[in-house]
Amino acid sequence: MGRNVLMALVGIIFLFALAGCGSKSQEEVLKALDEKVDEMTGYQAEAKMTFRTGEKPQVYHVEVWHKQPSYYRVSLKNADKRQSQMILRNDEGVFVFTPALNKTFKFVSDWPKNSSQAYLYESLVKDILSDSKAKFKATDDYYVFETKTNYPNSEVVPTQEITLRKKDLAPVSVKVMDTDRKALLTVEFSNIEFNKKFDDDAFDTKKNMTGARLEVPTMAEGKEQVMAVMYPSQLPKGVQALEEKEVKGENGTRVIMTFGGKKSFTLVQEKADVLPATSMPVLVNGDPVDLGFTIGALTDRTLTWWYNGAEFTLASDDLTPEEMVMVASSVQEKAAK
Numbered sequence: 001m002g003r004n005v006l007m008a009l010v011g012i013i014f015l016f017a018l019a020g021c022g023s024k025s026q027e028e029v030l031k032a033l034d035e036k037v038d039e040m041t042g043y044q045a046e047a048k049m050t051f052r053t054g055e056k057p058q059v060y061h062v063e064v065w066h067k068q069p070s071y072y073r074v075s076l077k078n079a080d081k082r083q084s085q086m087i088l089r090n091d092e093g094v095f096v097f098t099p100a101l102n103k104t105f106k107f108v109s110d111w112p113k114n115s116s117q118a119y120l121y122e123s124l125v126k127d128i129l130s131d132s133k134a135k136f137k138a139t140d141d142y143y144v145f146e147t148k149t150n151y152p153n154s155e156v157v158p159t160q161e162i163t164l165r166k167k168d169l170a171p172v173s174v175k176v177m178d179t180d181r182k183a184l185l186t187v188e189f190s191n192i193e194f195n196k197k198f199d200d201d202a203f204d205t206k207k208n209m210t211g212a213r214l215e216v217p218t219m220a221e222g223k224e225q226v227m228a229v230m231y232p233s234q235l236p237k238g239v240q241a242l243e244e245k246e247v248k249g250e251n252g253t254r255v256i257m258t259f260g261g262k263k264s265f266t267l268v269q270e271k272a273d274v275l276p277a278t279s280m281p282v283l284v285n286g287d288p289v290d291l292g293f294t295i296g297a298l299t300d301r302t303l304t305w306w307y308n309g310a311e312f313t314l315a316s317d318d319l320t321p322e323e324m325v326m327v328a329s330s331v332q333e334k335a336a337k
Contacts, residue, residue, distance in 0.1 A: 024138075030128070036169055042195065045062075045192040048062070049119060049185070053184055061075075062074065062076050072087065073203055083293070095209075097209055098306055103272075105281060106282065115151055118187045119174075127148075152325035155322065156179075227253065232332075233330040234327060235259065253271075254269070263323070292329055314327060314328055
């Protein structure tokens with residue numbers, strides 16, 4: 001009888017041991033992530049990115065190519081509004097291309113090392129590894145981390161939830177949340193191929209710019225379109241709208257908004273020019289910044305971006321870069337002129 005009881009206890013302990021084999025501790029997962037990023041030669045990934053700050057969610061298809069150590073090709077497309085941009089990093093520099101306008105900017109920048117990028121795997125792993133207070137849990141199939149973000153507007157979106165697949169540590173989803181834990185940005189990965197082998201010219205500047213231009217038709221010129229004036233929904237504390245005026249020009253109406261109080265800035269919106277296909281890249285002494293719905297060009301005093309056929313410029317001697325990104329990220333359609 002005693003022997004039977006002993007055998008039963010051993011069996012129970014063995015079952016518990018087997019049950020524990022499927023999950024690793026937080027420290028073990030962190031070590032495995034560090035090793036995976038260190039050993040991988042690159043990857044190709046596809047994802048759906050949903051941006052929720054306006055009345056309607058904006059959905060983008062994201063395709064990422066990465067080749068170690070520093071080659072990147074990120075394509076972002078919104079099928080509904082034909083909003084399409086490409087970020088390219090190679091030996092020549094960092095480029096942001098908007099094919100519908102034939103606009104190309106060349107940056108002297110450390111992108112993507114300077115901030116979090118929700119659609120870049122190694123950026124997510126870096127955020128996980130660098131947050132000593134990250135929360136961790138394991139489910140049947142996934143490891144889930146909750147970490148702080150490293151965005152220019154981290155005060156608005158301070159937290160992110162990163163879900164990884166247990167069997168290969170591949171990214172499943174990312175939720176970037178505001179202070180009320182509402183997900184303002186969600187990335188859902190549909191596919192990722194680690195150690196992808198790319199063609200020698202996969203990150204060539206001319207090839208990618210030409211390919212992007214062929215995929216997205218250039219906006220038609222000469223056709224007057226109604227410009228929907230957009231306003232920021234997020235302002236720094238102590239700042240309010242002061243004035244809005246319209247100035248007529250050759251390319252249509254320019255809307256100039258001024259804001260003041262503890263700090264001041266100007267927001268200008270006008271119809272975007274379509275450049276000739278042969279236009280050279282414009283050199284920017286700044287950084288590309290991800291506003292969620294588009295990529296902008298940030299310098300010490302200005303932030304410029306393009307969306308839905310319009311060009312926006314935010315200029316200020318008072319706002320910090322973080323505040324400029326916060327304001328720009330919140331500019332949403334409110335009324336039509």
